[in-house]
Structure formats: C-alpha cells, structure tokens
Amino acid sequence: MNTFIEACQEAIGTEHVLTSAEDLAPYLRDQRGRYIGVACAVARPGTTEEVAQLVKLCQQYRVPIVPQGGNTGLVLGSVPDQSGTALVLSLRRLNRIRHIDPLNQTMTVEAGCILQNVQQAAHDAKRLFPLSLGAEGSCTIGGNLSSNAGGTAVLRYGNSRELCLGLEVVTPQGDIWDGLRGLRKDNTGYDLRDLYIGAEGTLGIITAAVLKLFPQPVAIRTAFIALESVDHALQFLTLTQQRCSAALTGFELMSSFCLELVRRHFPETPPLFAQTYPQYVLLELSDHESESHANTLLETVIAHALQEGIVADAVVASSLSQSSALWQWRERIPLAQAIEGKNIKHDISLPISRIADFVCDTDAQLKQRYPGVRLVTFGHLGDGNLHYNVAGPTDIPDHRFLENQQAINRLVHDNVHAYDGSISAEHGLGALKREEILRYKSPVEMQLMGQIKQALDPHNLMNPGKVL
Amino acid sequence: MNTFIEACQEAIGTEHVLTSAEDLAPYLRDQRGRYIGVACAVARPGTTEEVAQLVKLCQQYRVPIVPQGGNTGLVLGSVPDQSGTALVLSLRRLNRIRHIDPLNQTMTVEAGCILQNVQQAAHDAKRLFPLSLGAEGSCTIGGNLSSNAGGTAVLRYGNSRELCLGLEVVTPQGDIWDGLRGLRKDNTGYDLRDLYIGAEGTLGIITAAVLKLFPQPVAIRTAFIALESVDHALQFLTLTQQRCSAALTGFELMSSFCLELVRRHFPETPPLFAQTYPQYVLLELSDHESESHANTLLETVIAHALQEGIVADAVVASSLSQSSALWQWRERIPLAQAIEGKNIKHDISLPISRIADFVCDTDAQLKQRYPGVRLVTFGHLGDGNLHYNVAGPTDIPDHRFLENQQAINRLVHDNVHAYDGSISAEHGLGALKREEILRYKSPVEMQLMGQIKQALDPHNLMNPGKVL
Known part of the structure; x- marks a missing residue:
C-alpha cells in the first residue's frame, strides 16, 4: 500500500x-x-x-x-x-470554467466546479444555467452529472442529463475519452454520455462537461396557491401547463403540515393566508417578453383557476423580496423538519396521474399501522417527484419510532412500485438503496446493468458497492 | 436453415x-x-x-x-x-397504441406504429406528440427511436431521445426488458433507455415505448425571412430565442439556390419576395395563449430585427393556407434537388457559433477544387444541423461528377471534424458511415462502444455490420 x-x-x-x-x-x-x-x-x-x-x-x-x-x-x-x-x-481541484460560447449557448466546465459558480459564470455571460438545488453552494457539477441531479427547474429544463451535451471521462483503464461535443444533434454511435450520467462513478470518472445554456428570462413571477387536495393541485398543474407552456418553471407542492412545521420553527416567516388549507403550491413563471406580460399571464391563469373552483386562494408576489419570502416557505421545510426531529425520508417519483391516489392510499395505510404518524409530504409535483417523509407521533421518542424504518420503507416503496413509480427519483442508489432496488428491478434489467459494468470495469474498482 | x-x-x-x-x-x-x-x-x-x-x-x-x-x-x-x-x-405488426395517459402526458405505443398515427392519436387526446419529419407517413416509432430521429421540432422539443420516457426491449438473448416507465425522474441505475435509443438495433430490439406528450398550442405562426448571410441568420436566431424562448418551434435555413431549385421545378409555388436574397429562414412560433398574442410576438421580433438591420425582408403568413404555402418552399427542396439531378448529401451538425465560418470555408474550398459546383445547403439551423448537399456543375453529367463522391465526402467531413461537428447529425451510421466514422472517433470511444456491444451481444447477431 x-x-x-x-x-x-x-x-x-x-x-x-x-x-x-x-x-x-x-x-x-x-x-x-x-x-x-x-x-x-x-x-x-x-x-x-x-x-x-x-x-x-x-x-x-x-x-x-x-x-x-x-x-x-x-x-x-x-x-x-x-x-x-x-x-x-x-475532483475539487478540477474547478476551471474552460470555455463559454454564448452563441452556441454552451459552456465547458471541469467536474469540480461548484454548481453556484457555474450558475454565476453563465449569468455573467448573460445566459442561464438552470440547474438549481439545495446544495448548490457546495455540490460540484461532476457530482450533479454522476447522480443526474434534479432540483426545482426540472419541469422546464430537465434533469442534469438533459442539460449536458458532452463529457470528458477517465475510463476505468485510465484512458481519457474526449466527448466534449457541443452539439444538439449527433447520431454517431452509442450514447456513452447518458450512460456515464447517473452512473454514480461506477463506470469511470467524469472530469469535464459541455453544459447547455439558455436565454435569461426578463421577468420571474411567483405565487403561492392554496388548494383543497392533491387532486386539485394536479388539475391546476394541467391548466397551468396548457396555458403557460414552457413559461412554467416551478410547481412545488407542500402539505398543510409542512407549513405548520415552518411556522413552528421559523415563526418570523411572513404569514400567507388567513386560514389554513390542506395543500399548497408554489408556482413560478419565467417570462422572456416583459414584466407586464408576466403579470398578465400569471393573473389570468390564477383568475381562471379561482373561477373554476380549482384553486381556493392565492398570494402573488409583486416584488423580488416578496417572491423570496414565498420561496422561504418551501426552502425552510427540510430545515424545519430537521429541527422537529428525525424522520424517515423517501425520494420517490410517480406517474403524475397516479400521485393523488398514491398519497391517499399510502397516508391511510401508514396512519392505520402507526397511529399518530405525521407525514411531511412536499416536492416537485410537476415532475411527479415527492419527498414523502414520515415523522413519528409526538408522544414517541424519535429513536423508538426509527425502529420502524425498515418496515416503513418497505410499505412506502412497495406502494411506489405498485403505482409504477421509482424509489429514487433524483438522489440515486449509492450504497443506501443498492439492496432495496433488487426488490423492484427485474432480473433482466439487473443483468443488463451487470453486463455493462463487467465489460467496462472488469476488476470492479470504480466506486465498488454503489449502484450494483 | x-x-x-x-x-x-x-x-x-x-x-x-x-x-x-x-x-x-x-x-x-x-x-x-x-x-x-x-x-x-x-x-x-x-x-x-x-x-x-x-x-x-x-x-x-x-x-x-x-x-x-x-x-x-x-x-x-x-x-x-x-x-x-x-x-x-x-416490427410492422406491432402497431398498437397501448395506452394514453393525458394527465401524465404520456402514451405507450408499440414499435411498429407509423409516426403519423402516433401524432394523430396524441391529437385525438388533445395532446401534441411533436416528432415530425419527412417520412412520417411511413416511418415507424421504433425506427425513429432506434435511430434517434430528429426532424423539424428538435429546437423546442428535442430529438427522439428527449421524447421518450421508457422502453420495452427484447435483448439479444431473447429476454424481455420491461422498462415502460412513464416517469420524469428515475435515478435507479444505468440509463439503459438512452443506450438503446440510437443504437440502430445493434444491442436489442425496441418493441414498445412510453412517449412524452405536450399541451397543444392554440396558435401557430410562420414567417419567411430574407437575410444577407448565414451570419445574419445566426444573429436572428439569438434574438428570436431571447425574445420568444420556447415559443420558437422552427428555424429552418435555406440558401438562395435552394429556392431557385424549387422555383425551377415547382413553378406553381407562390412567390415570396420581389428580389432574391442570399439566405432565407422559415420561422415558426407556437403559442399557448392566443392568436393575437402570437401575432404580436411575431411582429415585434421581426420589427426589431428589421430595425437592427439583421433581417432584410419578411413575409408573414396570416392564414393556415398561407402558412402551408411558406412551408412548401422548405418541403420541396429535397424533391426539387432530386429532380434537378443526383447530388452528394451530408447530414452534418456543428456548434451553432461555428456554422457561418464552416459554410464559408467549405463552400470556398469546394468551389476552388470543383469549379461550377452547386451547393444545396439547408436545414435545422436552430439545432446546428445542416443538410449540406453538393451538386455538380450543370455542364458535367451526374455520373461523372459522382466519381468525386469519396473525395468530396472527405473534404466536407474533414472540415466538419475540424469545426468540432458531427458527420451524422440525425440519420445515424448504419452500414453507410460505419467505416467513415473510424476516421473521426477516437480509439477510446470506439473501444467503449465495442466493449458494450461485446457484452450485450457476444455472438454479434443483432444487426451486424451496422454502427460498429
């Protein structure tokens, strides 16, 4: 050694x-x-x-x-x-922005660049790099790509995979594959890029990438919407997509209990509605025309939804500071639940058409089996991605409740599977879900993955014990 | 046997x-x-x-x-x-539309469905399936996915790869992999879906797919734009993207000579401008708000471009029939060049920032080496994808000129490579470009592809002699 x-x-x-x-x-x-x-x-x-x-x-x-x-x-x-x-x-020392090409709307960055620095460099070139997630101040773009990170803008711009045009990779043999192409169309062989993206470092090491950039919006508008149910939120999603199309850049669902936790642990968060509602949606529109067009679009869609009875109430931000106050409610949920105590987290996705039934069924089963259980459900509804977190009853100590972790994971994940969902929407498998996935993926799929791993990394030296 | x-x-x-x-x-x-x-x-x-x-x-x-x-x-x-x-x-008998889920915006179709039937089924469900290309009346969705087909709407909606959420595949061993997931986020292992898409049937057989659907636009507007140069077309592209964002659904470039061919062989095509210009762009906007909003958006962007001197002249369609008359100019180019005679075709893509220089350089080199050569250049400029076709001088018989095919391919493809482009943007490699690609892809990339092929299809029975 x-x-x-x-x-x-x-x-x-x-x-x-x-x-x-x-x-x-x-x-x-x-x-x-x-x-x-x-x-x-x-x-x-x-x-x-x-x-x-x-x-x-x-x-x-x-x-x-x-x-x-x-x-x-x-x-x-x-x-x-x-x-x-x-x-x-x-990879942290590989942190250079190698090249920005505003006309091609691309930038070439090394794997160790902090996501926030990538966003900033794009911004300085009057372009948008839309990947955005909680850890953006410390995560690196190489990690984002290796785990195909999602975040809050997937609805409009896609996951990390959709934001990448080319890669540089060091193979398990120590060869450098230069696939740093900045092309929107290239049909010359197998899609190695997308194989490496999301492979969590088990097939080689991403050292640099060509990222897609977008024009910057001229106006961003946010609104907080109160609704009677998840089903109403889904109706509102359909309506907003039909009317706003790609201007819709955020659609975050939060249950009443999520907001209660934020109120409890961050009482300074500016109040929203005079009464409470079962569900809420934080809506974001990005507009490329004008401030006034953004306002009209947002007001029209909300007015229509109120009239149709899809939406119960709405708060529209009329300034940047009001907008960030609305986002605080969403961003403080993970912090508030951590202060509240331990909980059992699930990063799941479902076909959007099945979310309401899944939540209804799974909530009921958990409440029946674990009376007093508290559900902290929020997430990127527009992508079908929920953070479905389970906290224990207030009268049971955390460590006692966490003894149920495996059984609760099983119940939730079995339901996810029954509703045609995924047990890891945006976090990956790592070492944590590597065993769990065997229960849900077919032997054929596991075999295909194993054949690829064996072919590219025959000595199993690349991040062993992860994914497979 | x-x-x-x-x-x-x-x-x-x-x-x-x-x-x-x-x-x-x-x-x-x-x-x-x-x-x-x-x-x-x-x-x-x-x-x-x-x-x-x-x-x-x-x-x-x-x-x-x-x-x-x-x-x-x-x-x-x-x-x-x-x-x-x-x-x-x-696969033609596998032609069932298995399921449409309007709320999830997905449809599950079998590989043998004709693309036009898929579009129609989506339309009947009040949704849009945006893949659109010349052969849509007879090509199948399985072939579209296996070759990662592009077409005219890639600018907004992506290639076939971006339009597919899940696959069903028969592996080279005759196992069925059921990956028919309708999820926007699923990070549970290697991206087998994208490996099969574009593999041209060399790793297995796609038998069904879950496709992404989109809300239908309420208005579509087209305009024909006259410009002084490819560089002006690129400036106009940047301007339009900044202003119209995702409403921009088509941006097709055509050279003056392309229109001359259409005029010659389809004299009934309604005239456009009083004079000729070096380049033209067919612009399409899709709007989700209203007819009047679409008109305003289009008029504003064209007025701005005229004022800035980016655009020389413009014809805006004010009805559906006028719009299809404009599209005729674009659609008749391949037909007109076929009537005109044989030509040497190249389906290439480039970083958008390098297109103008590539065209200028390559045109000049070809004209110098083959005096009288005629260039039929058109394509999806917004994706960096050109159909760069070379016709012989009028005074040389086709069969004589075609003797230069290999040398001309070499010149064009070497230039594409020098400008960081791809020698097959949307058509794939097949048997035709399988040898040619060896000149441009690194041994590392070829080896990675070979290792995957060998692992999944060790007896090389799946579409042998294609891609690899």
Missing part, C-alpha cells in the same frame, strides 16, 4: 495526497452524518491527465477508487466502505 | 414468415434504391413475446437479425448485407 501511495505522490505531488486521519476526515463522512468510511488516502489531482494517471495506478495496484465531488449526496454514493482499501479521488 | 425457418413458422405462424423472392423484395431494398440486400426470410411477429421467441431461435441457430420498421432510413441501417444468412425481423 505504501508503494501505491508513494506512486500517487509522485504522480500528482505529495501535498495533494492526504493520508493523516485529520486530513481524511471530511472526505470520509457522509453528508447527513450517518456513516463514516475508511480510505487508504485521499488524492486531489489538478488535471484530467493526473486523474488518468491515478486511475492507471489504481488498476496496477488493484486499489478501489471512490470519486468524490462536493460529497453532498444523500445515498452514500461518494464515501468509501469500511475495508480501508479504497482511494478517495477528489 | 430450413429447420430454422420451420421453427420460426411454428413460433409465429407460417403466414408471417415470408420466404419468396417477391414477398421479400420490399424488405431488402434501401429507401433510396442504392442497395439491395439478401435475407433467408422475413419474419413478421405480432407481439413482443413472438419477437422474443424469434430472437431466441436466432440465438439457437446463430442467425443474424436485421430489425426493420418502415425501412425509411437513409444510411443502410435496416437492410441486410449480401451474405443471405440474416433474418429480417419486421
């Missing part, structure tokens, strides 16, 4: 190969503090060529590799296992 | 296994009449299970399989080679 570490030091410089327990600690700990792995070292290469050299050394010494970006993942995808044999390969 | 054919007949019924030369003929001939292959038989299964049975038999007898839809491809991807050993497996 020492020889291997010396070889790594020679390849990229001693100061970029960390070996002390203190230096390693932040790279080994999972984002939510649930897990601490063990590694032989952390290597921080500064160029794609250095990544390739390290991977070649890992092949030579048969050392497993755990690629890591911002280490903000939620499914134990970027931390090593307990064996202590793995090298954590941090 | 007789035993094999008998086994096929037993599996799917004698009447669905064609063996006579007369019956086979239409399945063996390439769309453009350039090539006629040989097959041992044509099988026309009626269900996915029958496809799976046939593939199992092919594995057992080691018979190569050529999957075929409408057989409208342009790169010899759906016809067998000369060996006579292959079975053509026609």
Whole structure:
C-alpha cells in the first residue's frame, strides 16, 4: 500500500495526497452524518491527465477508487466502505470554467466546479444555467452529472442529463475519452454520455462537461396557491401547463403540515393566508417578453383557476423580496423538519396521474399501522417527484419510532412500485438503496446493468458497492 | 436453415414468415434504391413475446437479425448485407397504441406504429406528440427511436431521445426488458433507455415505448425571412430565442439556390419576395395563449430585427393556407434537388457559433477544387444541423461528377471534424458511415462502444455490420 501511495505522490505531488486521519476526515463522512468510511488516502489531482494517471495506478495496484465531488449526496454514493482499501479521488481541484460560447449557448466546465459558480459564470455571460438545488453552494457539477441531479427547474429544463451535451471521462483503464461535443444533434454511435450520467462513478470518472445554456428570462413571477387536495393541485398543474407552456418553471407542492412545521420553527416567516388549507403550491413563471406580460399571464391563469373552483386562494408576489419570502416557505421545510426531529425520508417519483391516489392510499395505510404518524409530504409535483417523509407521533421518542424504518420503507416503496413509480427519483442508489432496488428491478434489467459494468470495469474498482 | 425457418413458422405462424423472392423484395431494398440486400426470410411477429421467441431461435441457430420498421432510413441501417444468412425481423405488426395517459402526458405505443398515427392519436387526446419529419407517413416509432430521429421540432422539443420516457426491449438473448416507465425522474441505475435509443438495433430490439406528450398550442405562426448571410441568420436566431424562448418551434435555413431549385421545378409555388436574397429562414412560433398574442410576438421580433438591420425582408403568413404555402418552399427542396439531378448529401451538425465560418470555408474550398459546383445547403439551423448537399456543375453529367463522391465526402467531413461537428447529425451510421466514422472517433470511444456491444451481444447477431 505504501508503494501505491508513494506512486500517487509522485504522480500528482505529495501535498495533494492526504493520508493523516485529520486530513481524511471530511472526505470520509457522509453528508447527513450517518456513516463514516475508511480510505487508504485521499488524492486531489489538478488535471484530467493526473486523474488518468491515478486511475492507471489504481488498476496496477488493484486499489478501489471512490470519486468524490462536493460529497453532498444523500445515498452514500461518494464515501468509501469500511475495508480501508479504497482511494478517495477528489475532483475539487478540477474547478476551471474552460470555455463559454454564448452563441452556441454552451459552456465547458471541469467536474469540480461548484454548481453556484457555474450558475454565476453563465449569468455573467448573460445566459442561464438552470440547474438549481439545495446544495448548490457546495455540490460540484461532476457530482450533479454522476447522480443526474434534479432540483426545482426540472419541469422546464430537465434533469442534469438533459442539460449536458458532452463529457470528458477517465475510463476505468485510465484512458481519457474526449466527448466534449457541443452539439444538439449527433447520431454517431452509442450514447456513452447518458450512460456515464447517473452512473454514480461506477463506470469511470467524469472530469469535464459541455453544459447547455439558455436565454435569461426578463421577468420571474411567483405565487403561492392554496388548494383543497392533491387532486386539485394536479388539475391546476394541467391548466397551468396548457396555458403557460414552457413559461412554467416551478410547481412545488407542500402539505398543510409542512407549513405548520415552518411556522413552528421559523415563526418570523411572513404569514400567507388567513386560514389554513390542506395543500399548497408554489408556482413560478419565467417570462422572456416583459414584466407586464408576466403579470398578465400569471393573473389570468390564477383568475381562471379561482373561477373554476380549482384553486381556493392565492398570494402573488409583486416584488423580488416578496417572491423570496414565498420561496422561504418551501426552502425552510427540510430545515424545519430537521429541527422537529428525525424522520424517515423517501425520494420517490410517480406517474403524475397516479400521485393523488398514491398519497391517499399510502397516508391511510401508514396512519392505520402507526397511529399518530405525521407525514411531511412536499416536492416537485410537476415532475411527479415527492419527498414523502414520515415523522413519528409526538408522544414517541424519535429513536423508538426509527425502529420502524425498515418496515416503513418497505410499505412506502412497495406502494411506489405498485403505482409504477421509482424509489429514487433524483438522489440515486449509492450504497443506501443498492439492496432495496433488487426488490423492484427485474432480473433482466439487473443483468443488463451487470453486463455493462463487467465489460467496462472488469476488476470492479470504480466506486465498488454503489449502484450494483 | 430450413429447420430454422420451420421453427420460426411454428413460433409465429407460417403466414408471417415470408420466404419468396417477391414477398421479400420490399424488405431488402434501401429507401433510396442504392442497395439491395439478401435475407433467408422475413419474419413478421405480432407481439413482443413472438419477437422474443424469434430472437431466441436466432440465438439457437446463430442467425443474424436485421430489425426493420418502415425501412425509411437513409444510411443502410435496416437492410441486410449480401451474405443471405440474416433474418429480417419486421416490427410492422406491432402497431398498437397501448395506452394514453393525458394527465401524465404520456402514451405507450408499440414499435411498429407509423409516426403519423402516433401524432394523430396524441391529437385525438388533445395532446401534441411533436416528432415530425419527412417520412412520417411511413416511418415507424421504433425506427425513429432506434435511430434517434430528429426532424423539424428538435429546437423546442428535442430529438427522439428527449421524447421518450421508457422502453420495452427484447435483448439479444431473447429476454424481455420491461422498462415502460412513464416517469420524469428515475435515478435507479444505468440509463439503459438512452443506450438503446440510437443504437440502430445493434444491442436489442425496441418493441414498445412510453412517449412524452405536450399541451397543444392554440396558435401557430410562420414567417419567411430574407437575410444577407448565414451570419445574419445566426444573429436572428439569438434574438428570436431571447425574445420568444420556447415559443420558437422552427428555424429552418435555406440558401438562395435552394429556392431557385424549387422555383425551377415547382413553378406553381407562390412567390415570396420581389428580389432574391442570399439566405432565407422559415420561422415558426407556437403559442399557448392566443392568436393575437402570437401575432404580436411575431411582429415585434421581426420589427426589431428589421430595425437592427439583421433581417432584410419578411413575409408573414396570416392564414393556415398561407402558412402551408411558406412551408412548401422548405418541403420541396429535397424533391426539387432530386429532380434537378443526383447530388452528394451530408447530414452534418456543428456548434451553432461555428456554422457561418464552416459554410464559408467549405463552400470556398469546394468551389476552388470543383469549379461550377452547386451547393444545396439547408436545414435545422436552430439545432446546428445542416443538410449540406453538393451538386455538380450543370455542364458535367451526374455520373461523372459522382466519381468525386469519396473525395468530396472527405473534404466536407474533414472540415466538419475540424469545426468540432458531427458527420451524422440525425440519420445515424448504419452500414453507410460505419467505416467513415473510424476516421473521426477516437480509439477510446470506439473501444467503449465495442466493449458494450461485446457484452450485450457476444455472438454479434443483432444487426451486424451496422454502427460498429
């Protein structure tokens, strides 16, 4: 092992190969503090060529590799296992914006760029890079692509996969594949790009990417909508999509209990409605014409929905500060539920047409089996993606309620499967859901995935124990 | 071989296994009449299970399989080679629309559905399926997906890949992979869907798909724009995208010579401008608000472009019939150039920022080396996709000029490569460009593709001689 570490030091410089327990600690700990792995070292290469050299050394010494970006993942995808044999390969020093091409609406960035910096660089070039999610201040674009991250703008712009035109990848053999193409159309062979996106580092290491940019909107409008049920929210979604088409850039659902938690733990959040309603939607429109066109469009669609009885009440932001006050309600839900106590989280997606029935059925089953259970349900309704989180009754200590975690996961995930949904909408499988997925994916699909993994990484050195 | 054919007949019924030369003929001939292959038989299964049975038999007898839809491809991807050993497996009898889910905005269709029927079924459900291309009356959705077809609406809605959420595939082993998921977000493993899309039947057979639907626009407006140069067209594209965003659904470039050909061979096409201009753009906007909003948007953007000197002149259609008259100019270009004579076709894409320079350079090189050469350049400028076709001088017979085909392909494709483009934007590789691509793709990329092919289809029975 020492020889291997010396070889790594020679390849990229001693100061970029960390070996002390203190230096390693932040790279080994999972984002939510649930897990601490063990590694032989952390290597921080500064160029794609250095990544390739390290991977070649890992092949030579048969050392497993755990690629890591911002280490903000939620499914134990970027931390090593307990064996202590793995090298954590941090991409954080590959953080250059290589090129921006405003006319082609693309930018070429290295994997270690922080998402927020990518957004900012696009903005400085008068363009929009629309990927946006809670961890954007610390996650990296390489991690976003490796996990096909979603976030709040998927409804309009798609997942990370749809935002990427080309990749540079270091293969498990330490070769560099230069697929940094900035083309909207290219039908010259297998779609390697999309195979690497979402593979969670198990087929190679994404070192750079060509990202799609978009024109910046000239006006953004938000509204908070009160509704009687999830079914009403879905009717409102259909109406808004029909009327606003691609101007609809956000459609976030929140249950009454989500807002109650925010009120309880962030009482300074400006009040919304005089009474409470069962469900709420935070609506965002992005307009490319004018402020006044955005206002008219938003007012027309809300007026129509109120008239039809689809919507019970609405608050429209008339300034940027009012708009961010509305977004606070949505953004504070995860924080408020963390303060409230532990809960059992599910990142699920469903066909949009089946969401209302799924929520109704699953809520009822959980309430029957675990009386007093509290459901913190919110998410990106426009994508069919719910964060369906289950908190225990107030009179039972968290640690006691968490004893039901496995049984509750089973109930929720079995229902998701029965309603043709996915048990990981945007977080990936990592090490956390790797066993769970075997229950839901067919042997044929697992076999196809296994054949690809075996073909590209025959020694199983790329992020072993994740996905497969 | 007789035993094999008998086994096929037993599996799917004698009447669905064609063996006579007369019956086979239409399945063996390439769309453009350039090539006629040989097959041992044509099988026309009626269900996915029958496809799976046939593939199992092919594995057992080691018979190569050529999957075929409408057989409208342009790169010899759906016809067998000369060996006579292959079975053509026609998907045309798998032509059921299995399910439409308007609320989820999806439809589940079998591979053999004609594209136009898919569009119509979506329309009947008050939804839009936006894939649209010349062959839509006879191509099948399975072929569209296998070749990741593009067409005229890619600018707004993406290629076939972006229009598909889930697949059903028969693997090379004859297993059925049911990946018919109708989810916008699903991060549970490798992206097998996108690997099969665009693989041209070399990794398995797509038998059904879940397609994305969209709200129907309430108004569609078209305009014909005259411009001084390709560079002006690109400036106009940027302006229109900034102003109209996703309402921009078509942006087709045509050179002056393209219109001259249409005028010559279809003199009844209604005239456009009093004088000629070097370049033209056919612009299409789709509006979800109202007819009047569509008019205002279109008029505003054109007025602004005229004022800025980006656009030289414009004709706006004020009725559906005027709109289709404008589209005739675009649609008749391929027909007019066929009447005019043979030409050497290139389906290329480029970064949008490099198109003007590419066209300028390549035109000049061709004109210098082949004096009198005539360039028929048109295409989907908004996607960076040009049909860059080269016709010979009027005073040289076609067959003489076509002797330069290889040299001209080389010149054009080398330039495309030098400008970071693709030599097959939307048609695929098939058997036609399989050798050519080796010149432009890196050995690393070819090796990755080869490893995947070898892993999934170790006996190389799936559409051999195509892509790889």
